[in-house]
Amino acid sequence: KAGVTQTPRYLIKTRGQQVTLSCSPISGHRSVSWYQQTPGQGLQFLFEYFSETQRNKGNFPGRFSGRQFSNSRSEMNVSTLELGDSALYLCASRPYQNTGELFFGEGSRLTVL
Amino acid sequence: GDSVTQMEGPVTLSEEAFLTINCTYTATGYPSLFWYVQYPGEGLQLLLKATKADDKGSNKGFEATYRKETTSFHLEKGSVQVSDSAVYFCALSDSGAGSYQLTFGKGTKLSVIP
Numbered sequence: 496k497a498g499v500t501q502t503p504r505y506l507i508k509t510r511g512q513q514v515t516l517s518c519s520p521i522s523g524h525r526s527v528s529w530y531q532q533t534p535g536q537g538l539q540f541l542f543e544y545f546s547e548t549q550r551n552k553g554n555f556p557g558r559f560s561g562r563q564f565s566n567s568r569s570e571m572n573v574s575t576l577e578l579g580d581s582a583l584y585l586c587a588s589r590p591y592q593n594t595g596e597l598f599f600g601e602g603s604r605l606t607v608l
Numbered sequence: 609g610d611s612v613t614q615m616e617g618p619v620t621l622s623e624e625a626f627l628t629i630n631c632t633y634t635a636t637g638y639p640s641l642f643w644y645v646q647y648p649g650e651g652l653q654l655l656l657k658a659t660k661a662d663d664k665g666s667n668k669g670f671e672a673t674y675r676k677e678t679t680s681f682h683l684e685k686g687s688v689q690v691s692d693s694a695v696y697f698c699a700l701s702d703s704g705a706g707s708y709q710l711t712f713g714k715g716t717k718l719s720v721i722p
Contacts, residue, residue: 499651526708528708528709530710530712537712537713537714537715538652538697538710538712538715539712540709540710540711543708543709550708551708551709553709585651585652587652589708596654596657597652597654597710598654599644599651599652599653600651601649601650601651602651
């Protein structure tokens with residue numbers, strides 16, 4: 496069974512640009528969550544989607560957005576990039592909404608110059 | 609809000625040494641508790657979990673007991689190996705408001721030397 500797949504794995508952007516990251520969950524998993532990992536703040540929850548609906552959102556500015564498609568694949572977008580957005584963005588999936596283990600992808604490492 | 613505090617590393621141990629990584633939490637309600645591990649260049653993997661007080665989670669020689677009275681979930685292993693070198697994260701779940709999210713500690717980097 497394929498794991499959680501995130502693309503791209505690495506990317507470099509400049510301030511002011513926008514970026515879109517993609518996540519394909521494990522087959523059959525309907526919940527997708529996104530986390531930001533930085534050395535200073537650690538792992539922080541961005542948002543969770545279940546059945547194409549955003550169920551919860553962390554404490555991030557509106558520049559961070561996401562969506563989920565009918566096949567459970569998810570994308571997150573960051574607009575007007577800032578240097579502080581440089582981070583590892585991790586996607587995780589689960590089969591159900593409120594229970595179960597989170598399965599993480601390897602992450603997309605974003606560097607903002 | 610919910611929070612997790614774990615001992616900060618890095619921690620360096622010799623092979624076969626005893627490992628303890630302390631973790632305490634603050635939460636409303638009755639969260640589930642987890643330890644995740646992140647090997648270099650990889651995403652997080654669930655190491656073990658406990659869903660209620662006095663539960664003991666165990667996996668690959670690692671153990672942790674959910675202690676409600678001390679709000680703790682310390683990770684232990686009797687004899688570490690070089691392959692255990694990784695970053696360990698303590699986390700709790702919050703399934704309120706119709707959603708589910710993990711609150712993580714800052715992580716503890718473990719290096720095991722031969």
